[in-house]
Amino acid sequence: MNDSNASVVLPAWHAPAILLVDLDAFFASVEQLDHPEWRGKPVIVGGDADSRGVVATCSYEARRFGVRSAMPAAQAQRLCPQAIWTHGRHARYSEVSRAIMALLRDETPLVEQVSIDEAFLDVSPTRVNTEHPVRIAQRIQDAVDGLGVSCSIGVGTSKAIAKIASDMDKPHGLTVVYPGSERTFLGPLPIRTLSGIGPAAEKRLMRFGIATLSDLAEADEGALRSVFGKNASLMRRRALGENDSAVQTERATKSVSKEMTFARDLTTWDDIHAALRTLSTQVGRRLRRAHLAGTTVTVKVRYGNWETHSVQTQLPRPTDHEADFIEEVCRMVRTVWNEGVPVRLLGVGISRFEGAEPQQTSLFADEHAHQQSARWHDLASATDSLKDRFGEDAVRFGHELRSTTKTTGTQSKTITNSGEISPN
DNA sequence: TCTGGGGTCCTAGGACCC
DNA sequence: TCTGGGGTCCTAGGACCC
Numbered sequence A: 001m002n003d004s005n006a007s008v009v010l011p012a013w014h015a016p017a018i019l020l021v022d023l024d025a026f027f028a029s030v031e032q033l034d035h036p037e038w039r040g041k042p043v044i045v046g047g048d049a050d051s052r053g054v055v056a057t058c059s060y061e062a063r064r065f066g067v068r069s070a071m072p073a074a075q076a077q078r079l080c081p082q083a084i085w086t087h088g089r090h091a092r093y094s095e096v097s098r099a100i101m102a103l104l105r106d107e108t109p110l111v112e113q114v115s116i117d118e119a120f121l122d123v124s125p126t127r128v129n130t131e132h133p134v135r136i137a138q139r140i141q142d143a144v145d146g147l148g149v150s151c152s153i154g155v156g157t158s159k160a161i162a163k164i165a166s167d168m169d170k171p172h173g174l175t176v177v178y179p180g181s182e183r184t185f186l187g188p189l190p191i192r193t194l195s196g197i198g199p200a201a202e203k204r205l206m207r208f209g210i211a212t213l214s215d216l217a218e219a220d221e222g223a224l225r226s227v228f229g230k231n232a233s234l235m236r237r238r239a240l241g242e243n244d245s246a247v248q249t250e251r252a253t254k255s256v257s258k259e260m261t262f263a264r265d266l267t268t269w270d271d272i273h274a275a276l277r278t279l280s281t282q283v284g285r286r287l288r289r290a291h292l293a294g295t296t297v298t299v300k301v302r303y304g305n306w307e308t309h310s311v312q313t314q315l316p317r318p319t320d321h322e323a324d325f326i327e328e329v330c331r332m333v334r335t336v337w338n339e340g341v342p343v344r345l346l347g348v349g350i351s352r353f354e355g356a357e358p359q360q361t362s363l364f365a366d367e368h369a370h371q372q373s374a375r376w377h378d379l380a381s382a383t384d385s386l387k388d389r390f391g392e393d394a395v396r397f398g399h400e401l402r403s404t405t406k407t408t409g410t411q412s413k414t415i416t417n418s419g420e421i422s423p424n
Numbered sequence B, C: 001t002c003t004g005g006g007g008t009c010c011t012a013g014g015a016c017c018c
Helices: A026-034 A073-079 A090-107 A133-146 A159-166 A182-186 A199-207 A213-218 A221-240 A269-290 A326-336 A367-390
Strands: A018-023 A043-046 A055-058 A084-086 A111-115 A118-122 A151-156 A174-176 A255-266 A294-303 A308-319 A343-353 A395-397 A413-415 A421-423
Touching (some): A018 A133, A018 A159, A026 A055, A026 A090, A055 A073, A090 A133, A118 A159, A133 A151, A151 A159, A159 A182, A182 A213, A182 A221, A199 A221, A255 A269, A255 A294, A269 A326, A269 A343, A269 A367, A308 A326, A308 A343
Parallel strands (some): A043 A084, A151 A174
Antiparallel strands (some): A111 A118, A294 A343
């Protein structure tokens, strides 16, 4: 099933063909690309052990020590003390990712980007395009190599098969499941390999004696319904290797959020309030950058004991500005937080976007409110562009200064609420 | 060993309406 | 006066993915 020799004659492919392209240890690979001295060494991208960080990605050299994604940084440090640690440079990863996604779109417009490091491609042979899917996969793998990173590719007749196949031989694997061999390939695999089955579903399926994908394919309807609800028949079709869903080229954003775990739990309203303001401001910026305005505000609070609560409410009209939801955010947190209770994490999110553009202030709103809103809007744009040019620390409102840990001094400026900019 | 952050989707229960 | 039930919307929580 593994094929990497371009001169081999390939069996005919008269069926849908889906590729899943998965970038290998992506963040760590980009770091090794940019730091040649780190190549061949264990590299871990993630947060600090002393501030509750976790591993985002690690190089294959680090995986040999048992380090894994999402592992607490403290544990990873014990397993691999000699690892090179680095914080993520998300902008750089996005840049490399964009270059790779562009390369994939040169092969076909039918690309579904699943995440920064994964995409499905529909390369089904047609009358116009008769090229063999495996040839396309080989060319993509070479092109990605050329950019200095590597990928594993799964080729199959459905997204579920392509996804599982891409995982079978990492890194730099090319695993092909030919049409007609779907059941043989999937049948013996453990249920957990199927995307959509996590620890909870696995446990419940095991209680019904369902351990493999062939068990799942033959399982009792009622059992599947009790585990998957309305998705029961979809999951069965996936397990059978039947067509599950088409490659979707576009997906609208449904929510924008920002959350933060604190190095040490917060216990005072002053600290919580300052954090909520910072989070709300960051959400506002993201909304404006994405040209989205929403009406649902959600806050999330996780206590020191890991107990987590969320509260949501509706705004009277869609907004892309924190000034319109900061008060609600604080009010909602007050409804779940009791004085003195340690807070580990806070989150703020906006959802329910109807039109793409923020709504104009109503013509019937009073003039003062209108001017206020327009001023906020102008101020927001000015602030956003300064931060885009000079970085997140370039501009701070008075109320944000309380919660800052570091300011650059030379470039730091304060913008007052009336819109004046003054050096700190 | 002490558990991130950004998302999507589903479910159950209650409110409300007809 | 007491009763049913369907539909829809909203909220909170949780599973899951990368």
